[in-house]
Amino acid sequence: xxxxxxxxxxxxxxxxxxxxxxxxxxxxxxxxxxxxxxxxxxxxxxxxxxxxxxxxxxxxxxxxxxxxxxxxxxxxxxxxxxxxxxxxxxxxxxxxxxxxxxxxxxxxxxxxxxxxxxxxxxxxxxxxxxxxxxxxxxxxxxxxxxxxxxxxxxxxxxxxxxxxxxxxxxxxxxxxxxxxxxxxxxxxxxxxxxxxxxxxxxxxxxxxxxxxxxxxxxxxxxxxxxxxxxxxxxxxxxxxxxxxxxxxxxxxxxxxxxxxxxxxxxxxxxxxxxxxxxxxxxxxxxxxxxxxxxxxxxxxxxxxxxxxxxxxxxxxxxxxxxxxxxx
Amino acid sequence: xxxxxxxxxxxxxxxxxxxxxxxxxxxxxxxxxxxxxxxxxxxxxxxxxxxxxxxxxxxxxxxxxxxxxxxxxxxxxxxxxxxxxxxxxxxxxxxxxxxxxxxxxxxxxxxxxxxxxxxxxxxxxxxxxxxxxxxxxxx
Numbered sequence: 443x444x445x446x447x448x449x450x451x452x453x454x455x456x457x458x459x460x461x462x463x464x465x466x467x468x469x470x471x472x473x474x475x476x477x478x479x480x481x482x483x484x485x486x487x488x489x490x491x492x493x494x495x496x497x498x499x500x501x502x503x504x505x506x507x508x509x510x511x512x513x514x515x516x517x518x519x520x521x522x523x524x525x526x527x528x529x530x531x532x533x534x535x536x537x538x539x540x541x542x543x544x545x546x547x548x549x550x551x552x553x554x555x556x557x558x559x560x561x562x563x564x565x566x567x568x569x570x571x572x573x574x575x576x577x578x579x580x581x582x583x584x585x586x587x588x589x590x591x592x593x594x595x596x597x598x599x600x601x602x603x604x605x606x607x608x609x610x611x612x613x614x615x616x617x618x619x620x621x622x623x624x625x626x627x628x629x630x631x632x633x634x635x636x637x638x639x640x641x642x643x644x645x646x647x648x649x650x651x652x653x654x655x656x657x658x659x660x661x662x663x664x665x666x667x668x669x670x671x672x673x674x675x676x677x678x679x680x681x682x683x684x685x686x687x688x689x690x691x692x693x694x695x696x697x698x699x700x701x702x703x704x705x706x707x708x709x710x711x712x713x714x715x716x717x718x719x720x721x722x723x724x725x726x727x728x729x730x731x732x733x734x735x736x737x738x739x740x741x742x743x744x745x746x747x748x749x750x751x752x753x754x755x756x757x758x759x760x761x762x763x764x765x766x767x768x769x
Numbered sequence: 770x771x772x773x774x775x776x777x778x779x780x781x782x783x784x785x786x787x788x789x790x791x792x793x794x795x796x797x798x799x800x801x802x803x804x805x806x807x808x809x810x811x812x813x814x815x816x817x818x819x820x821x822x823x824x825x826x827x828x829x830x831x832x833x834x835x836x837x838x839x840x841x842x843x844x845x846x847x848x849x850x851x852x853x854x855x856x857x858x859x860x861x862x863x864x865x866x867x868x869x870x871x872x873x874x875x876x877x878x879x880x881x882x883x884x885x886x887x888x889x890x891x892x893x894x895x896x897x898x899x900x901x902x903x904x905x906x907x908x
Binding site: 740 | 860
């Protein structure tokens with residue numbers, strides 16, 4: 443039976459994520475009742491009590507659409523990614539973490555050993571004299587306890603399994619979620635691999651006026667007494683709007699906060715951070731740059747205190763260079 | 770693996786550096802054959818994404834060469850390149866990718882010798898540095 447003539451079979455899973463994506467789905471408010479009327483929620487650990495074994499018992503492709511949010515950090519998440527891929531007709535990387543690693547992806551600046559060291563051994567609020575670390579198996583008198591394996595690196599969903607659509611955003615904007623759900627119900631799906639968001643940058647959706655730019659100073663938001671009603675970049679605040687895909691109606695800008703890039707790279711761009719470096723360096727300059735020594739330029743660049751965190755806040759795991767190299 | 774021979778991608782601006790490389794050739798100057806030249810209209814066209822992609826694909830070194838300060842055919846392209854590369858260096862340092870794999874030089878149309886010297890020197894430096902740690906990852 444086509445989806446239009448019966449209830450949609452829907453699943454929603456979370457990997458390495460904060461839970462914000464689940465809240466975003468509930469943010470469609472009373473429309474959630476329409477979804478419940480139109481859809482059978484087969485699997486949604488945060489809201490429905492279904493077991494992994496129930497999913498395993500389903501026929502392959504039984505689920506019409508699965509929204510998978512969160513990145514892949516553990517063996518459990520990886521296993522579920524493969525399982526849900528098999529059981530779902532349409533698998534959507536939902537949210538920035540699934541689509542490109544998200545904030546958990548910034549942990550690729552370290553590795554498992556360093557993360558365990560900070561989390562369990564070497565921090566002021568932890569007392570761990572036995573230096574106990576999580577391990578895959580531990581023996582207790584009742585038997586053997588197991589934990590999923592903690593991988594060395596965070597990966598986006600498409601780096602683990604085949605993904606049909608991407609719905610970036612931290613969390614994805616409600617209108618895009620509805621658009622995606624409607625597209626599935628009506629069977630009007632875009633070509634596989636599409637990002638379900640407009641083909642334009644955040645700047646195009648931003649209400650602030652832009653003029654010729656020449657940045658002579660970079661300021662962090664707390665260093666600005668009052669953000670004015672014009673392009674934030676022109677005020678020296680790093681805003682990832684030029685390098686970020688829109689679809690969010692530039693909501694952060696409406697609240698006088700710069701874009702931090704959760705929409706991912708603009709269409710046809712391979713690397714969001716590289717693009718932003720290009721855009722920022724082009725407008726960063728001082729009067730009379732011909733005569734300026736390189737030290738002055740370096741001083742200007744000192745204003746960018748955290749290049750990876752600034753340019754790849756959500757996209758490090760899926761960037762061209764996707765981690766801090768060993769050695 | 771056979772002996773490591775650095776693989777260099779060079780982005781050369783049409784008006785200065787590429788003409789300089791041409792002069793090195795017509796003057797029959799000797800320099801190592803490790804460099805693959807790509808002609809672009811202006812060094813300002815070099816998007817940091819090009820460099821990141823070249824590194825990702827396993828290039829050992831990337832040479833970006835443009836006009837001397839004040840000589841840019843488009844007024845300010847080479848200043849933009851300078852800032853882009855400097856910002857990119859900062860990123861690479863954080864990712865523990867040796868920033869010295871990315872080199873920015875000013876080479877004029879009359880500096881064939883300089884082009885040959887830069888390439889020779891870069892090849893020697895890269896031999897000391899060893900291969901790009903990302904080599905082979907993409908295949």
